[in-house]
Amino acid sequence: MGFADILDEIGGFGRFQMIHVTLLSIPGLLMASQNLLNNFTAGTPGHHCTIPNGTSLAVSYNASALGLDDREMLRAFIPMDAGSKLAKCTRFTEAQWHLLRTNVNVTGMPANLTDTETEPCQDGWTYDRTEFLATIVSEWDLVCTLRPLKQMSQTIYMGGVLAGAIIFGGLSDKFGRRALLIWSYFQLATLGTCTAFSPSYLAYCIFRFLTGMSVSGVILNAVSLKVEWIPTKSRTVVGTISSFFFTFGQMILAGVAYSLRDWRKLQVAVCAPFFIFFLYSWWYSESARWLVLNRRSEEALRQIQRVARINGKPELAEKITLEVLESHMHKEVQSSKAIYTVYDLLRTPVMRRISVCLMVVWFSTSFAYYGLAMDLQKFGVSIYLIQVIFGAVDFPAKLLALASLSFLGRRITQGTCLILSALIIFANIFVPTELQTVRTTLAVLGKGFTSASFTCVYLFTGELYPTIIRQTGMGFSSTMARIGSMAAPAVLILDEILPALPSIVYGGAAVVAGIFAFFLPETLNVPLPDTIEDVEEKWATQKASEKKQTEKEMVALQEVKENAETEDSKATGLNAL
Structure with missing residues (x-):
């Protein structure tokens, strides 16, 4: 992979990467607020x-x-x-x-x-104004016969996140990660703030839908800009540390919501700061990988030279020329002349296996996560306290995931986190409702493992899909996560049929996803693929090698077995004599 060599030459994970990753990660402090905001803005007072x-x-x-x-x-x-x-x-x-x-x-x-x-x-x-001064529930009387409208507002928001994953995922592969990220910041800041001035429930839902679209644009493009400027060996640590911003953001949300118990003020507080992110986002460098693969090599060269200077290697900025860059990425440049669509994610065998498995993993991770995290009032304690606890448990869970990602690899970590979360969800079914503390503890642990699964799947997906179609793949896969987050609140209705049924559904989905995760290729310390051909050559060959190795082992076992039988026959003959 030629570009990986260039990154190492211009400083690896140097000063530029540290600043770049930090600025991209800071908005994550408020991204949790967007997804979990409904717990507070749509809280149901007594x-x-x-x-x-x-x-x-x-x-x-x-x-x-x-x-x-x-x-x-x-x-x-x-x-x-x-x-x-x-x-x-x-x-x-x-x-x-x-x-x-x-x-x-x-x-x-x-x-x-x-x-x-x-x-x-x-x-x-x-x-009762004790816990909430004003929410959309108390403002528009979303109680009793109108109670389903409360959950519908969250489903509509997640529908916007789904639409954003589809739309912004494809557009960023066409127009660039940086441009779409800057626009997403502006859209989130503007429409998120406008949501606070909604005169009606309908207007509120429309603004929330459009805000949800921009949330997808921020998340998907920020992940790609991080991954595509980071050397191979640094991706695991950077990906996990970046996810801590989201985790810490959950605790910030609880503090802000406790201070501002009016939903309109809270809405402004978590959206207006994106105007600041919009202003400083013009400093970002566009992905040089994407520029080269879209036949904009001169612009890519300027970005690489800028990174080299910021990393304190100005001499290399002069040595890397257009000819050097294109020679390093000749194969990738040739492949970029083709036009790629969502169909290409399923056209070839390895890409098809990756896409199908990731769809299941994304859906179930989001499905279980929001099933646990979006109804905090059911735990019978202060909603602000339980939000802090839910955020705090993510720190040890993600540190454990970091260690596992670094030493055991992505595939084992992904599958194990999903299966452990499923076992905890199932265990909660057998705990009596009177033991509220035990039930809450198990729910917190389950949420911790689903958070770790989210950390892994964002990193894993960015490493599995090639640069030429990475954003389309990210958008396609995360679409299933948005469907899962939309379906999660609806499943809670099943408790009227059988109280344990929602947990059975959430846990069952996590088990299935955990099994699918083990069929994904391993990407630990593997350079990022740039083309579909890279993916097919790398992991089809890997699979063939594993199959060949298995066949050799089976042949060796058969020979040992035959030799043992021969020895037994000789021994039997000698005994007969």
């Missing part, structure tokens, strides 16, 4: 039916007279649910004063009234 204004005044007046607080007085108007809490979606048609267990007449109503007919909330809802 609520009950609003009682008529006149009655409300009477309640407040008589509560003092009877020595009761307002909540105790509400028992006369709001029925209790199975959990001995005020019902959220119904109220009595007539006040039930006898439920207060007092013989005092209140506002002229007899104490023994027993008419217990109920009706849906007629005057809206009253919300």
Whole structure:
């Protein structure tokens, strides 16, 4: 791989790479906020039916007279649910004063009234402002019959992420990683901030969809710009450390959300900083690999010379000429004259195997991750605390993944993380609901392994697909992740049929993906492929060699077995004599 040699000559992982990777990784602090924002902006506060204004005044007046607080007085108007809490979606048609267990007449109503007919909330809802000051749920009353609209808002956002993976993945292979990344920053900053001023639920969903598209553009192009400027030996460490920005971002989200409990302020806080990222992103260097393969060698040469100067090797900036660059990448330049489409991801045997396996791995990783991470209120503790815990567990999980990626390789790490997460999800099925601490602990561990799987699959996918079609491949594979994240909230509805069913589905998908991961080629310390021919030659040959080695081992075992049988026959003959 000629370009890998050039990277080593101009400083390897030098000053430029450190600055470049850092600037590309900083936005990751807020990328977690985009994907997990719904936990806070669409949090469901405690609520009950609003009682008529006149009655409300009477309640407040008589509560003092009877020595009761307002909540105790509400028992006369709001029925209790199975959990001995005020019902959220119904109220009595007539006040039930006898439920207060007092013989005092209140506002002229007899104490023994027993008419217990109920009706849906007629005057809206009253919300508890303790945990959230304002969310889209409380603003647009997305409760009771409108409750599915809360989950729909997240599904629509993930639909935008899916559309962005398809659209921006292909466009960046055509127009470049840097240009699409700069545009994605601007789109996210502008439309994400506009979301905070949405006048209606419909407008909110439209803005969230468009914001989701830009999130894909940021993630996919940032990963490619990192991978394509980093020497082979540094990719594992850089990829894992970069993922820590996303992990730390989850904890930042909890702190910001705790400070700003109004969804509009929170929306601005996590989107407006992308204007800063947009401004400094003009410093980025376009991928020289991509420039050469798109017949823009002169521009690629200028970028390489710039990197050499920043890395403190100005003498090499003069030695690397256009002829040297093209001679190093002659084969890649020739292959770039062809036009590639999504079909090329499935056209050849090795590319087809890679694409199919990655589709399954991406889908199941995202499916299990968002199944665990998008309904934090079910854990029965502060949503802000559980978000911090979920973020904190990612650090040891990713450090473990880093060690495994460096020594055991990508394939084993990917498959093992998925299977371990599945086993933990299955184990949680058998823990009684009363043991909430144990269930939460297992969920946190499961989420840690799915996070480690995400770290691996981003790195693994960038290494498996060739430069000429890397972004198209990244977009195609991650499309399945977006489908998984869209499907995850819908699966939660299955708990009405059987409480354990969602966990069975999440865990089953992770097991299947873990098995598929073991069929992927290993890329540990392997130079990045630049063409489809590189992929086919490298891993088809590798597979053939493994098959040939297996056949040799089988022949050797057969010979040992035959020799043993011969010795046994001789021994038997001697014994007979």
